[in-house]
Amino acid sequence: MKADVASVANDWLTQQQGGVRRWLLSAMGLGAAGTVLLCVQAGLLAWALNAMLLQNANVRDVLPAAAGFVLLALVRAACAVQARRFGFEAGRRVVADVRKRVLEAFRARGPAWLARQSSADLITRTVDGVDALAPYYARYLPQKAAAVLLPLIVLVAAFPADWVAGLVMLVTAPLVPLFMVLLGGVAERASQRRWVTLLRLGNQFFDSLQGLVTLRLFGAGARRRVLLAERSEAYRRETMSVLRVAFLSSLVLEFFAMVSIAVVAVLVGFRLMWGDVAFTHGMFVLLLAPEFFLPLRALGALRHARMDAVSAAGDLAALLTRVPPGHAPVSTPSPAVDAPMHPPCIELEDVRFEYAPGRAGLDGVTLHLAAGSTTVVVGASGSGKSSLLQLLMGFHAPSRGTVRVDGHALDAFDAQAWCARIAWLPQRPHLFVGTLRDNVRLARPDADDMALERAARAAGLDAVLRDLPQGWATPLGEHGYGLSGGQAQRVALARAWLRDAPLLLLDEPTQHLDEASAHAVQQAIAELRRGRTVVQVAHRLDAARTADQVVVMAAGRVIEAGTPAQLLADRGAFFRLLQNEEAA
Numbered sequence: 001m002k003a004d005v006a007s008v009a010n011d012w013l014t015q016q017q018g019g020v021r022r023w024l025l026s027a028m029g030l031g032a033a034g035t036v037l038l039c040v041q042a043g044l045l046a047w048a049l050n051a052m053l054l055q056n057a058n059v060r061d062v063l064p065a066a067a068g069f070v071l072l073a074l075v076r077a078a079c080a081v082q083a084r085r086f087g088f089e090a091g092r093r094v095v096a097d098v099r100k101r102v103l104e105a106f107r108a109r110g111p112a113w114l115a116r117q118s119s120a121d122l123i124t125r126t127v128d129g130v131d132a133l134a135p136y137y138a139r140y141l142p143q144k145a146a147a148v149l150l151p152l153i154v155l156v157a158a159f160p161a162d163w164v165a166g167l168v169m170l171v172t173a174p175l176v177p178l179f180m181v182l183l184g185g186v187a188e189r190a191s192q193r194r195w196v197t198l199l200r201l202g203n204q205f206f207d208s209l210q211g212l213v214t215l216r217l218f219g220a221g222a223r224r225r226v227l228l229a230e231r232s233e234a235y236r237r238e239t240m241s242v243l244r245v246a247f248l249s250s251l252v253l254e255f256f257a258m259v260s261i262a263v264v265a266v267l268v269g270f271r272l273m274w275g276d277v278a279f280t281h282g283m284f285v286l287l288l289a290p291e292f293f294l295p296l297r298a299l300g301a302l303r304h305a306r307m308d309a310v311s312a313a314g315d316l317a318a319l320l321t322r323v324p325p326g327h328a329p330v331s332t333p334s335p336a337v338d339a340p341m342h343p344p345c346i347e348l349e350d351v352r353f354e355y356a357p358g359r360a361g362l363d364g365v366t367l368h369l370a371a372g373s374t375t376v377v378v379g380a381s382g383s384g385k386s387s388l389l390q391l392l393m394g395f396h397a398p399s400r401g402t403v404r405v406d407g408h409a410l411d412a413f414d415a416q417a418w419c420a421r422i423a424w425l426p427q428r429p430h431l432f433v434g435t436l437r438d439n440v441r442l443a444r445p446d447a448d449d450m451a452l453e454r455a456a457r458a459a460g461l462d463a464v465l466r467d468l469p470q471g472w473a474t475p476l477g478e479h480g481y482g483l484s485g486g487q488a489q490r491v492a493l494a495r496a497w498l499r500d501a502p503l504l505l506l507d508e509p510t511q512h513l514d515e516a517s518a519h520a521v522q523q524a525i526a527e528l529r530r531g532r533t534v535v536q537v538a539h540r541l542d543a544a545r546t547a548d549q550v551v552v553m554a555a556g557r558v559i560e561a562g563t564p565a566q567l568l569a570d571r572g573a574f575f576r577l578l579q580n581e582e583a584a
């Protein structure tokens, strides 16, 4: 199973090379060119040393060789810098592309899927995980090619000069990759464990930050501290075990490289003494021997880049290739139908969808929402009211039944175009960090100041604005910090006005407001409802009295539907709910 995950991750990493092959090949080509130049440099140096030490040549005789040596060193440095640049460009491109696709995958899976994910997990996977790919493409892959190519070039140069030294290098070279493979499995497992521990630590930390007030008020801070300390300690242990394996493998690599170089040096020394090899050739091979092992040692030092990338790639591959069943949002690549600009007529027929196997959000729901009508949905907590709104937004695909808009199946519309036709007012509107103006303009970024003022007046936000010294420029914090619940709801109402969408979905927008604010917001909503198809989830049943249709839900099903007058006359579930409310 684990091997499967690793091979999926490796395959996925290989697939990502496709778009950056040109950059990787350029980096590898320059690396190879650098090695050829290095061989020439070694030849020049060996010749110059031979001339000066054994043939009493003067400095002027070796000056051209010295100049050539310096020139080649400069060209090699330029090759190395450029190869690095190409490598980094490859890494940058892969990261940018994968990040874009990850965001696209989030969008395609829809808000309902996102809401079930842990924020810390998402951040770690999409920020740290995607970042972990850069060193793999920028440095590891070019170095991997160099570790194969460059020793071959050195061997080709060394063999004609001294075949014995060439043979020693040839025989000892496989020992390095052999030990890398042997230690590789251990290193990869350690790296996987470290990645999982990091995800857990991130989760706990983020969760603790978000629930800081709750933890403090329940006196649970100390316990949480201990838990975080344990997770940090586990992460430290896993990191140390990764480092241990990394150091051990570096040690083994260095040891073999050193022994091989020493063997070459000793052999060259003896053979020079015995006169079996010319000084220039012996010196040439001696200078090349460390360079023979250098790419392999450098590859060993970059192993962690590969391990981090493989660990992150498993998650990314799953995210980018698999869409969880039953959570595909409304989306077709080439939408057959334009989303309507006029108030739509919506029909649900025997609709069922499940959040998870056996956990139905809606079950067997059949409803007719006439164009331009207002439907108020009531029912106990957990009866499926919000699920109905989410289905209409296209965040869930029915596993049974159909949703039709003006006679067309909902999934025939493009998801974005459909959302653009919806104005949504939730229980607690989400306000972003930014100014009040930015937050209202979210509904229509091209809206001018006149349109903003009109929307503010209609939503009752103008009164709020008068009390704020900075007016539209008032900065808001996270979750709308700086405004009360009622004020935030007016911001959301102003957004809905500005949006001017034909379908209005309201999820108990007065739920968390005091009587006075709720009344004011309800009045503004009554205005907003005109000329639109409206579905409003309501706890306060007075909203239902003015509706064209009231729908009563229980356990994901519609148990009653009709005009308020009909339902009151029937003395059924709606009647009982009203009685209960009046009694309370």
Ligand SMILES: Nc1ncnc2c1ncn2[C@@H]1O[C@H](COP(=O)(O)OP(=O)(O)OP(=O)(O)O)[C@@H](O)[C@H]1O
Residues within 6 Å of the ligand: 116, 355, 356, 359, 360, 361, 379, 380, 381, 382, 383, 384, 385, 386, 387, 388
């Ligand atoms: N994200 C989710 N994952 C799993 N089950 C869910 C999820 N959201 C809702 N449910 C389940 O679906 C059913 C309907 O929930 P829904 O939120 O639609 O009810 P509701 O009537 O809007 O409740 P409330 O009035 O409390 O907001 C409930 O049994 C609930 O537990």
